[in-house]
Amino acid sequence: MSDSQRLFDLQELDNRLELLRTERAAVDRRAADDPEQKALSRRVQELRASLSQLASRLRQEELDVEELRERAASHERALYGGSVRHPAELERYQHEIRMLRERIAAAEERELAAMEEQEQLEADLRAAEARAGDRSAELARLRAEDARRRPGLDQELRAAEAERAGLAAQLGPAPLRLYAATAPRRRPAVVRIEAGVCSGCRLPVAHRVVEEARAGRLVTCENCERILIP
Numbered sequence: 001m002s003d004s005q006r007l008f009d010l011q012e013l014d015n016r017l018e019l020l021r022t023e024r025a026a027v028d029r030r031a032a033d034d035p036e037q038k039a040l041s042r043r044v045q046e047l048r049a050s051l052s053q054l055a056s057r058l059r060q061e062e063l064d065v066e067e068l069r070e071r072a073a074s075h076e077r078a079l080y081g082g083s084v085r086h087p088a089e090l091e092r093y094q095h096e097i098r099m100l101r102e103r104i105a106a107a108e109e110r111e112l113a114a115m116e117e118q119e120q121l122e123a124d125l126r127a128a129e130a131r132a133g134d135r136s137a138e139l140a141r142l143r144a145e146d147a148r149r150r151p152g153l154d155q156e157l158r159a160a161e162a163e164r165a166g167l168a169a170q171l172g173p174a175p176l177r178l179y180a181a182t183a184p185r186r187r188p189a190v191v192r193i194e195a196g197v198c199s200g201c202r203l204p205v206a207h208r209v210v211e212e213a214r215a216g217r218l219v220t221c222e223n224c225e226r227i228l229i230p
């Protein structure tokens with residue numbers, strides 16, 4: 001087998017290793033924690049806190065309305081009970097009652113708005129709880145899958161690493177250096193010559209270079225510097 005063919009196989013192994021490592025990293029991340037689940041449960045907490053703040057605001061609003069109503073009622077009793085006689089005092093009471101009614105109306109409006117807000121928050125909370133529950137269930141399913149997959153994944157990784165080491169041992173330092181220098185800059189680093197054309201950059205390869213590749217020598221594309229296999 002020529003060095004270029006070995007490098008091609010090495011490249012295949014590197015691609016496979018990269019996939020396996022990415023998959024294992026994803027498994028490890030999921031096992032550690034899940035940002036989506038964290039964000040969802042934070043949202044649930046926030047909505048619960050907002051709802052409890054709103055509930056105390058509503059209670060306070062109700063107490064205020066009640067107190068204003070009592071004051072208005074007591075003024076009315078005084079006014080219609082005949083205990084207020086002096087015209088200036090009558091006018092003061094009537095004015096006071098009007099003011100109290102306005103304040104009651106404003107407080108009732110605030111109460112209504114708060115109740116609407118409460119309804120919206122409750123709906124948001126139910127939706128957020130449902131999403132958090134779904135994500136938890138999904139995560140449990142994924143983690144169970146991961147737990148089943150993990151031993152095989154480790155085994156596949158070890159096997160691919162051993163295979164790569166064996167292949168690298170068959171190659172001299174010069175081809176390995178060339179591959180190591182090309183791989184970070186060109187993907188794929190090792191490509192076939194197809195009908196006289198470099199399949200990496202799609203430009204024709206000089207006849208002399210094609211002949212050298214066929215003779216088993218390690219050659220690169222003069223245009224894109226990829227390693228060529230015949």
Ligand SMILES: [Zn+2]
Nearest residue numbers: 198201221224
């Ligand atoms: Zn090329």
